[in-house]
Amino acid sequence: GFGWRWIICVKGGIGSVVDRRARAMESLAMTETPIQPASLRKAFSDKSVLVTGHTGFKGAWLCLWLYRLGAHVSGYSIDVPTTPSLFDAGQIGALLAEDQRGDITDPQAVHSLIREVQPDVIFHLAAQSLVRRSYEDPIQTMATNVMGTITLLDAVRQTGRPCSIVIVTSDKCYENTGQVWGYREADPLGGHDPYSASKAMAEIAAATYRRSFFPVRMLSDHGIGLATVRSGNVLGGGDWSQDRIAVDLVKGFANGEVVTVRNPRSIRPWQHVLDPLLGYLTVAAGLQTGGTGAGKYCSEWNFGPSSGQSVDVGRLAKMFAKGWGRGAEVIETMSVNAPAEAAVLRLAIDKAVVNLGWSPRWDVDETVARTVSWYKRVLCEGADAQACCLSDLEAHEQLAD
DSSP, X not given: OHHHHHHHHHHOOHHHHHHHHHHHHXXXXXXXXXXXXXXXXXXXXXXXXXXXXXXXXXXXXXXXHHHHTTOEEEEEESSOOSXXXXXXXXXXXXXXXXXXXXXXXXXXXXXXXXXXXXXXXXXXXXXXXOHHHHHHOHHHHHIIXXXXXXXXXXXXXXXXXXXXXXXXXXXGGBOOOOOSSOBOTTSOBOOSSHHHHHHHHHHHXXXXXXXXXXXXXXXXXXXXXXXXXXXXXXEOTTOOOTTOHHHHHHHHHHXXXXXXXXXXXXXXXXXXXXXXXXXXXXXXXXXXTOHHHHHTXXXXXXXXXXXXXXXXXXXXXXXXHHHHOTTOEEEEEOOSSOOOOOSBOOBOOHHHHHHHOOOOSSOHHHHHHHHHHHHIIIIIHOOOHHXXXXXXXXXXXXXXX
């Protein structure tokens, strides 16, 4: 709260005090029981799970993990967003019980989807996910990210389908004041750019539906548990989106090009995609416990890297180049007349650490190493994309044993 931040400002040791506080909170996770693969399998095996935005990078990884856990996975997306894509390269469609195309803002279509799939769990990832594109098309960004979320929640309200809902927003939903410490779940929402603002609006909409239609105090009656999750900047194999640093780097390295890195001093909470996905799965599993036990999961959750793992873009690019090896070269430049983006962004994760027993399993070095390895195997050696994903999944799960 206010007190510790005031002390930090007076003492002047911002970075060191914040890091010590974060490490102290994160260390509490060591007393919790690690999240075991068997507990997740029990939570999702034979369950009907709907993933919106399943054709995207994070959605494809989530569908693969859910299939591995024994879930009957249905996907709903307007299209496959990139060519190439992890969805196609990883043959994710072959794993699905349903693979539907449609507009998440279409009330009739989404209402029919809920009635057809009868989901036990919903992961809502359908979104316009790029900051720079939100400047080019703010109306479409707002419509997809805000009205898409409302359309889904209202379809559940109208059908009355008891289920657990995890709404995926973003670390950028916070009102960014340039603070050096991590944003906490109770901090003000906001956003200087259309994308960030749309994610803040989605958070507000979800909170409104929870209070108005799915109140936690009546969870045993209506059976609809609702949580929102906010993660950092994800890395991992299979991302082909525009304006993503990892994608630009590996494309350039694979083609023997020198890669120009814009805004190298910008600091972001980098993490492997499997770490926040583990958080999403943990929250969804908790929501399924039902009654008052599930109520504590019906809130907002941050999932980011451990303290000290938020590095700047320039350092990240050099780590990628070193991991790629011979021929990988980067140069740094500052963007001129580019859309404004926050210079510093960190997340405080102690709520998830203490209350969920969750913690990041891979640090930034391991994250970069595995991301580089995935792309080198698939792009340069012709390895099977799904097999490479499963290899990372198995390694990630083994850390809980």
